[in-house]
Amino acid sequence: MSASDAEAVAEETPGDVWAPVRDLPPSAKLVAKVLAYEDTLSQSELSEETLLPPRTVRYALSRLEEVDAVESRFSFTDARKRLYSLDL
Secondary structure (H helix, E strand, O other), rough: HHHHHHHHHHHHHHOOOHHHHHHHHHHHHHHHHHHHHHEEEEEHHHHHHHOHHHHHHHHHHHHHHHHEEEEEEOOOOOOOOOOEEEOO
């Protein structure tokens, strides 16, 4: 079995919920991991938790949304904010 065959098998494993996130940038992985522990956070809360700049968090969230790894909704307390949660 070649290395590429082993990677293909690893990607097809049904128990690997992190597969969609695997090839994303480190910032997106960090945001996903924080959301896994914290459940639901706003973009500013994610920036505080990860110690990443807001622009980097925005980029990470957009990459996570591209692979359908996060779910976003409007905040009930402040409609200007969106709340993000992991959807793996």
